Amino acid sequence: MNYFVTAIGTDSGKTLVSAVLVEALKADYWKPIQAGIPMDTTTVKELVSNEITRFHNETHVFKIPASPHAAAKFEHLAIQLDDFVLPETTNDIVIEGAGGVLVPINQDDYVIDIAKELSTPVILVVNLYLGCINHTLLTVDYLKRNEVPVLGIVFNGESNFESESIIEQKSGYKVLLRLPKLSLINKEIVKYWADELMLSWYE
Numbered sequence: 001m002n003y004f005v006t007a008i009g010t011d012s013g014k015t016l017v018s019a020v021l022v023e024a025l026k027a028d029y030w031k032p033i034q035a036g037i038p039m040d041t042t043t044v045k046e047l048v049s050n051e052i053t054r055f056h057n058e059t060h061v062f063k064i065p066a067s068p069h070a071a072a073k074f075e076h077l078a079i080q081l082d083d084f085v086l087p088e089t090t091n092d093i094v095i096e097g098a099g100g101v102l103v104p105i106n107q108d109d110y111v112i113d114i115a116k117e118l119s120t121p122v123i124l125v126v127n128l129y130l131g132c133i134n135h136t137l138l139t140v141d142y143l144k145r146n147e148v149p150v151l152g153i154v155f156n157g158e159s160n161f162e163s164e165s166i167i168e169q170k171s172g173y174k175v176l177l178r179l180p181k182l183s184l185i186n187k188e189i190v191k192y193w194a195d196e197l198m199l200s201w202y203e
């Protein structure tokens with residue numbers, strides 16, 4: 001099975017959550033579009049300890065840290081949906097998007113269309129800040145209207161009971177993990193949270 005990690009925006013913790021998922025599932029990691037540095041693949045490599053995971057090459061790597069449609073345009077390149085082909089592997093694959101669901105990859109398509117193109121269900125990272133309820137429910141509304149399968153939510157950052165509760169109620173999605181704000185991020189911490197994730201994964 002493959003998993004498409006998206007979020008309610010950029011810098012929301014998708015790469016950290018992807019590392020936790022990869023470690024928990026001993027899955028491969030693939031970032032189809034990388035815009036700017038550091039490369040998310042390098043970050044995940046540094047956080048994963050198991051020896052089964054393989055890291056697949058990005059389909060597109062752009063120099064500037066911008067929306068993919070703009071980063072591609074800056075280099076006079078174009079992204080097309082059929083550029084994205086699932087890497088060959090016998091492992092599961094955790095695929096990390098770029099930014100949120102409706103980040104454009106060209107004039108017609110969005111990041112979430114890559115998940116649709118690859119028939120991959122979504123894991124939604126919700127980072128907890130004042131404003132995340134609105135951004136989450138807008139995202140959920142889009143995912144539901146477009147019948148995108150969602151496996152669940154990962155809440156990321158300092159917990160907020162009221163925000164988490166209303167998002168759970170309104171979305172109806174399963175909460176896969178509540179990842180707190182971490183003061184240290186390393187392989188051992190990622191392994192700890194990977195084990196925590198596995199405790200609820202099959203519930």
Ligand SMILES: Nc1ncnc2c1ncn2[C@@H]1O[C@H](COP(=O)(O)OP(=O)(O)OP(=O)(O)O)[C@@H](O)[C@H]1O
Pocket residue numbers: 007009010011012013014015016017040097098099100156157179180181182183185
């Ligand atoms: N729970 C957390 N505790 C502490 N720091 C965190 C946490 N989650 C994310 N961060 C930090 O926040 C920053 C942004 O997170 P991350 O790179 O995972 O975002 P992203 O959603 O992958 O962004 P992009 O859209 O660029 O791929 C990173 O420096 C990351 O280490």
Ligand SMILES: C[C@H](N)[C@H](N)CCCCCC(=O)O
Pocket residue numbers: 010011034035036064065066067068098099100103
């Ligand atoms: C460069 C950045 N780190 C991400 N990879 C891309 C974020 C695009 C966000 C676009 C937007 O929502 O305005």
Ligand SMILES: [Mg+2]
Pocket residue numbers: 014015040096
């Ligand atoms: Mg990332």
